[in-house]
Amino acid sequence: MGYALTTMAESSVVIANAFHHVAWGTPISVYFWLVGASAGSFVISSFGWVFGIKRYKPLAMTASLQAIVLLLIVPILLIWDLGKPVRFIYLMLPGYWHSTGPMAWGSLLIFSYPISMIVYVWFVMKNDLFWAKTTGIIAIVLAISTHWYTGVVMELNPGRFINHTALAPLLFLTGAFISGIGLLILILWVQNMIVAVKKRIDWSLMEEMAQYMMYGIVFDCFLLFLEFMQTFYGNQHELEGHETVLMGIFRFPYLWLELVIGLIIPFFILVSPLKRNKYGIILASFLVAIGVYGMRVWWVMGGQYMQTFF
Amino acid sequence: MASDNNKKSSSENGKTETKNHRRTYGIQTPGTKGIAGTKRYAMVVDLRKCIGCMSCVVACKSEFGVPLGVWRTWVKVSDKGTYPNTKRMFMPRLCNHCDYPVCVRNCPTQATFKHKDGFVLQRYNRCIGCRTCIVACPYNARHILPAKRSDKNLPYEVVDKCTFCFHRVKKGLVPACVQACVGGARIFGDLNDPKSEIARIVAGETVTVLKPELGTQPSVFYIGADWEMMDETHSYNNRTVQLKQEFNDFKRNHVVDGYGDIVEGESTMRQVGKNMGDFLNSIPHKASEVVKAFKKLLFE
Numbered sequence: 001m002g003y004a005l006t007t008m009a010e011s012s013v014v015i016a017n018a019f020h021h022v023a024w025g026t027p028i029s030v031y032f033w034l035v036g037a038s039a040g041s042f043v044i045s046s047f048g049w050v051f052g053i054k055r056y057k058p059l060a061m062t063a064s065l066q067a068i069v070l071l072l073i074v075p076i077l078l079i080w081d082l083g084k085p086v087r088f089i090y091l092m093l094p095g096y097w098h099s100t101g102p103m104a105w106g107s108l109l110i111f112s113y114p115i116s117m118i119v120y121v122w123f124v125m126k127n128d129l130f131w132a133k134t135t136g137i138i139a140i141v142l143a144i145s146t147h148w149y150t151g152v153v154m155e156l157n158p159g160r161f162i163n164h165t166a167l168a169p170l171l172f173l174t175g176a177f178i179s180g181i182g183l184l185i186l187i188l189w190v191q192n193m194i195v196a197v198k199k200r201i202d203w204s205l206m207e208e209m210a211q212y213m214m215y216g217i218v219f220d221c222f223l224l225f226l227e228f229m230q231t232f233y234g235n236q237h238e239l240e241g242h243e244t245v246l247m248g249i250f251r252f253p254y255l256w257l258e259l260v261i262g263l264i265i266p267f268f269i270l271v272s273p274l275k276r277n278k279y280g281i282i283l284a285s286f287l288v289a290i291g292v293y294g295m296r297v298w299w300v301m302g303g304q305y306m307q308t309f310f
Numbered sequence: 311m312a313s314d315n316n317k318k319s320s321s322e323n324g325k326t327e328t329k330n331h332r333r334t335y336g337i338q339t340p341g342t343k344g345i346a347g348t349k350r351y352a353m354v355v356d357l358r359k360c361i362g363c364m365s366c367v368v369a370c371k372s373e374f375g376v377p378l379g380v381w382r383t384w385v386k387v388s389d390k391g392t393y394p395n396t397k398r399m400f401m402p403r404l405c406n407h408c409d410y411p412v413c414v415r416n417c418p419t420q421a422t423f424k425h426k427d428g429f430v431l432q433r434y435n436r437c438i439g440c441r442t443c444i445v446a447c448p449y450n451a452r453h454i455l456p457a458k459r460s461d462k463n464l465p466y467e468v469v470d471k472c473t474f475c476f477h478r479v480k481k482g483l484v485p486a487c488v489q490a491c492v493g494g495a496r497i498f499g500d501l502n503d504p505k506s507e508i509a510r511i512v513a514g515e516t517v518t519v520l521k522p523e524l525g526t527q528p529s530v531f532y533i534g535a536d537w538e539m540m541d542e543t544h545s546y547n548n549r550t551v552q553l554k555q556e557f558n559d560f561k562r563n564h565v566v567d568g569y570g571d572i573v574e575g576e577s578t579m580r581q582v583g584k585n586m587g588d589f590l591n592s593i594p595h596k597a598s599e600v601v602k603a604f605k606k607l608l609f610e
Contacts, residue, residue: 011390012388012389012390012536012544012548013390013548013549014387014550015387015389015553016385016386016387017549017553018381018384018386018403019557020450021564023441023444023454024570025570025585025589026570026585026589027589028570029582030586076593080592080593080597081440081569081589083437083440083441083454083468083469084437084438084468086600086603087419087438090438091419091438096419096420097418097420098417098419098420101416101418101419101442102418102442103440103442153442154445156416156446157412157445157448158412158448158524158525158526159448159524235523236541237542237543240543240546241543244543244546244547249572249574257579297579297582301570301572301582306543307542308450309545309546309549310450310542310545310546
């Protein structure tokens with residue numbers, strides 16, 4: 001009887017099943033990173049012209065152009081990732097547009113956000129304060145919405161336990177903010193090396209942006225802690241998803257790239273005396289920018305991973 | 311039994327089809343289970359009768375010419391216990407034709423919709439191959455058709471799924487998998503018809519569905535299902551070594567749209583980079599297809 005009970009307690013082992021692919025892969029994770037960095041740098045661009053912080057005006061043009069260039073890469077990734085690339089136009093056609101599909105909202109946002117940025121940049125170039133501010137407000141709302149949508153498009157899948165959290169858009173937006181600043185600091189550093197001395201951006205501005213980045217890192221860590229709590233006190237799928245997928249297959253992008261390289265090391269750089277050091281800030285910016293990509297990888301592919309065998 | 315009911319309902323339904331919306335979309339498509347005057351086609355899989363012969367898989371493949379590497383229906387096989395007290399279990403899987411399908415609400419182009427009789431169907435001509443529905447489906451019921459098909463007139467690079475053999479059911483037949491099942495394990499019919507076999511079984515037997523906690527209200531019911539086979543994480547964590555290797559080989563050897571497969575035990579970031587390389591390599595091929603399509607449109 002004891003033997004029978006022992007054998008009955010044995011777990012079943014799957015010996016045959018159909019295999020499935022992870023439907024959204026690397027191109028989508030790169031797209032999420034690009035949109036995030038674009039939105040983050042555009043927020044900095046608007047500091048001078050929209051929020052009236054005059055010392056940020058000189059870097060508005062660089063930040064806006066960075067945001068536009070990053071966003072111009074996006075259609076290449078998204079359109080060629082479709083099974084039927086030419087049919088991307090269906091996403092805009094009234095007869096096809098499906099109002100409840102998150103991707104339908106996203107396609108409109110991705111289309112309108114760069115246009116609004118270009119209009120804003122045009123008024124910035126013309127030094128027209130009123131219209132730059134007006135179009136800047138529209139563009140900043142679209143920038144935040146575009147990146148909000150990238151969180152939502154993965155969130156609204158109840159079957160993807162790791163992604164199905166209301167924190168998703170906030171996590172994406174915070175990551176966008178810090179990666180956008182990180183990338184902007186790197187680009188401004190390179191720009192300062194090229195342009196004439198009087199056109200260089202004051203380094204104290206970089207130090208200030210690095211401090212904003214530090215606050216973003218703290219908030220991102222807090223959100224990740226909340227996410228961690230939810231998975232640990234959540235259902236079996238969430239717990240197993242964390243243990244097997246995030247700490248297993250995606251250990252490097254999750255634990256090392258995002259948490260250690262992208263958040264913890266930059267945080268300690270930016271709270272130590274190194275925050276006054278030019279190369280300390282550059283290093284922290286670089287680490288944050290690549291660290292956020294780690295989050296995009298585990299978020300997109302990790303969320304879909306376990307179900308490929310179900 | 312099911313076919314009789316179907317014949318009757320298709321002739322009766324001539325007027326109501328024009329009144330009711332044939333296609334429904336939205337955040338929560340209206341559920342039709344138990345609503346008088348509507349139909350709700352469903353399937354019961356009695357696992358006590360399933361012998362794992364795979365006739366259903368073969369019938370489905372031949373009915374629709376389903377390409378290699380993808381399935382509309384498949385059978386999951388599991389072993390339990392230790393020698394000599396062992397048991398082999400089977401679980402046929404297919405689209406659950408949910409009453410509240412996540413795939414329908416998330417599709418951006420209305421390519422997938424719920425038919426008023428409960429079928430969740432796909433329109434190839436509207437599908438852009440974005441794979442949103444594949445990501446949304448909790449049951450792995452959807453797949454993308456490969457680019458290379460034996461017949462060039464067949465759809466490719468669009469999402470495909472089980473249709474509950476809509477084309478057969480509307481002619482009063484049962485789905486191909488039900489027809490082929492040698493053990494009579496699959497029972498199909500209108501759940502809202504109290505006289506149907508399936509309605510009596512669902513009312514009188516203990517039935518379960520996959521992932522009931524998601525609230526999708528599946529229309530495929532199981533009798534005698536083992537909880538471990540129904541559990542996603544348990545299945546993933548309890549696979550044979552051979553199956554793990556086969557899965558890894560599957561990921562290595564299949565280059566498809568998506569570029570998200572990560573082989574276990576190998577460097578994740580290197581594979582992420584390789585996937586990106588594969589994606590970039592696919593662009594010229596897809597671009598040439600686009601050019602061909604435009605030439606055909608303009609000059610032929």
